[in-house]
Amino acid sequence: MSPNLIPAPPRPFQGFFGVFRYSSRALSLVWQTSPKMMIGLAVCTLVAGVLPAVATWIGQLIVDGVVAAMDTYQASSSLMEVITPVLWLVALEGAIIALITLAQRGLSAQQSLLRAMLGQKVNVMILEKAGTLSLSQFEDSELYDKLTRARREASTRPLGLVNKTFSLLQNAISLVSFGVLLVQFSPWALLILIAGALPVFLSEAKFSGDAFRLFRWRSPQSRMQMYLETVLAREDSIKEVKLFGLESLFLQRYRDIFTRLFKEERLLTLRREAWGFGLGLIGTLAFYMAYGWVVLETVVGALTLGQMTMYLMVFKQGQSALSACLTSISGMYEDNLYLSNLYEYLEQPTEQENGEVTIGAIPGDGLRFEQVSFAYPGGGEVLHDISLHLKPGESLALVGENGSGKTTLIKLLTRLYHPTQGRVLLDGSDLRDWETGALRRRIGVIFQDFERYQLQVGENLGVGDTQAFSxxxxxxxxxxxxxxDDFINRMDNGYHTQLGRWFKNGQELSGGQWQKVALSRAYMRENADILVLDEPTAAMDAAAEAAVFARFREHSRDKMTILISHRFSTVRSAEQIIVIDQGRIIERGTHQALLESDGRYASLFRLQAKGYQ
Known part of the structure; x- marks a missing residue:
């Protein structure tokens, strides 16, 4: 796909000025980050904008003063008397140049400090927003593209926009100052100045828009590159990569994506620079036309030598200031385009969780699913008309093939998803009405795809209850x-042992040990009265599995427990076993009752038992 095929605005520069709506938000963001530095930027910008024109005007006085002193010195014997006024002007110009340098240094220092502070603030805003998104939103590829664009570009754009805003103000002030001097020569000189700089500006604005549309178009490919980098450089995936010989395959795919993206970027860059060079020649031609005009006026005696020097400097610096102004505007336009990525992500609608219930309407009623169905956005239903009741002190086992909807049901219980039909009740109150913290403090859960945190052992447990994190x-x-506790106590640093290989002295665990860490994490919630174990012993041997479930039964006597497992030896002791197939409950009952009914459960049980005979 070439840039010519990237969707373009219906009319040239349509919406050009409308996109600047983000400028005020960026300025507000910088003000919130550091009001003192923003005031400092404004002061330094004012100084750096006004003083160059003053220095140029004093330069004219110096040149004309030198010429006058040369004539006066011929009729006077006192050199100091003649040259002293000129030396004072030289000293004044030197002081002004020193102030300009100081202001520029001040701008540079404050911009550098603000870059770090603002980058941190924006990244925190992005991560805070991520914390408000639902699980289903995280599973949306389009939202992931928005998140990727926001993280890769937008975190640096607010300060860039503010810097360009102050650069625009500085150069605009300089331009006005130069214009006051230049208009004394001729108002036509101002028109030549503008005519020379405008074509390059229009070109840059046009190609900035093209670059932005290319950036948005390539987001999915860029994310695939990031994914391939992760697969090829992470310890949790490198085993299979090496075993299956995937290095060359994935690396070639990585190269192919880069080649495709680079081809588009190369074409855009060459077009941008070629047009910039060609249109830039117009500005050069305008400058030398004005140059010749000023020289001609000096030769015929209309201008003094000092005025000629001043006007040449004013025109050259004025052209630079105007070019810088237009470049800043073009850059601000581009930054605003990229900031739209940030605010498009930050303004992503989220479901408001306004529940206030901390104690259910019917304490002790337990957990109820009432005709619950669930479908992913744009997809078919994965759960259909699920109804069940689990009382305190009872255990429930969910059995079914992979993809039958067992884990989805647990995500509804933990309010990671909301039912599309029906409702889930805890102690007689809809889960939507519960205060989030109160609800989740009552649930201890280990998911099949639990996280292996690159933290110390104790912190890996502590994440199960942040109130007891340390x-x-x-x-x-x-x-x-x-x-x-058995293998943790054998480690050199015990609970303070660093886990994983990402950081120095990190120690990797076996799959079964990681599963015990995740299981212990669920037990951190000592006040939880709902315990959910999703394939909790898949990586453990038979002896460890038996010990885990013996401890689990001992710990969960007065609690509601839900167990998902493919091993029938672990589910047979549950008071209620539910068999799910393609999102529907097809059987329910005790282990013995289900065997006697000779249905799906009995068939699967006999099939698994046959493997042990």
Missing amino acids: DEQRWARAAHHGLA
Whole structure:
């Protein structure tokens, strides 16, 4: 796909000025980051904008003063008397140049500090927004593209926009100052100045828009590149990469994506620079036309030598100031385009969770699913008309093939998803009405795809209850319930051992040990009365599995427990077993009752038991 095929605006520069609506928001963001530095930027900008014109005007006085002094010195014997006024002007110009340099240094220092502070602030805004998004939004590829664009570009754009805004103000002030001097020569000189700079500006604005549309178009490909980088450079994927010989295949795909993207970028860059060079010649021609005009006026005696020097400097610096102004406007336009990515992401609608219930309407009623169905956006239903009731002290086992909807049902229980039909109740109150923290404090869960945090052992447990994140006694109790304390105590640094290979002295665990850490993490929620285990022993041996479930039954006597497992030896003791197939409950009952009914459960049980005979 070439840039010519990238969707373009219906009319040239349509919406050019409308896109600047983000400028005020960026300025507000910088003000919130550091009001003092923003005031400092304004002061330095004013100084750096006004003083160049003053220095140029004093330069004219120096040249004319030197010429006058040369004539006066011929009739006077006192050199100091003649030259002193000129030396004072030289000293004044030197002081002004020093102030300009100081202002420029001040601008540079404050911009550098603000870059770090603002980058951090914007990244925090992006991550805070991520915390408000629902799980289904995270599973939306389009939203992931928005997140990628926001993180890769928009975090640096606000300061860039502010810097260009102040650069525009500085050069606009300089331009006005130069214009006051230049109009004394001829108003036509101002028109030549503008005519020379305008074509390059129009070209840059046009290609900035093309570059932005190319950037948006290539987001999915850029994200695929990032994914391939991760697969080829992460310890949790490198085993299969090496075993299956995927290095060359994935690396070639990585190269192909770069080649395709670089081809588009190369074409756009060459077109942009070629047009910029050609149109830039117009500005050069305009400058030398004005140059010749000023020289001619000096030769015929209309201008003094000092005035000629001043006007040449004014025109040259004025042209630079105007070009810088237009470049800043073009850059601001581009930054505003990229900032639209940031605010498009930050303004992504989220579901407001306004629940206030902390105690259910019917305490002790337990957990109910009432005719619950669920479908992913744009997809078919994955759960159909699910109804069940789990009372305190009871255990429930979910059995079914992979993809039958078991884990989706748990995500509805934990309010990671909301039902598309029906409702889920806890103690007689709809989960939507519960205060989020109160609800999730009552649930201890280990998912099949649990996270392996690159943190210390104790912190890996502590994430299960942030209120006890650093409580070492709670770590020890949770590890004991999850049968992780045995191998943790054998580590050199115990609960303070760094896990994973990302950081220095990190220690990797076996799959079964990681699963015990995740299980212990669920036990961190000591007040939870709903325990959910999703394939909690898939990586454990038979002895470890038996010990885990013995401890689990001991710990969960007065709690509601939900177990998902493909191993029938672990689910047979549950008071209620539900068999799910393609999102529907097809059987329910005790282990013995389901065997006697000789349905799907009995068939699967006998099939698995046959493997042990």
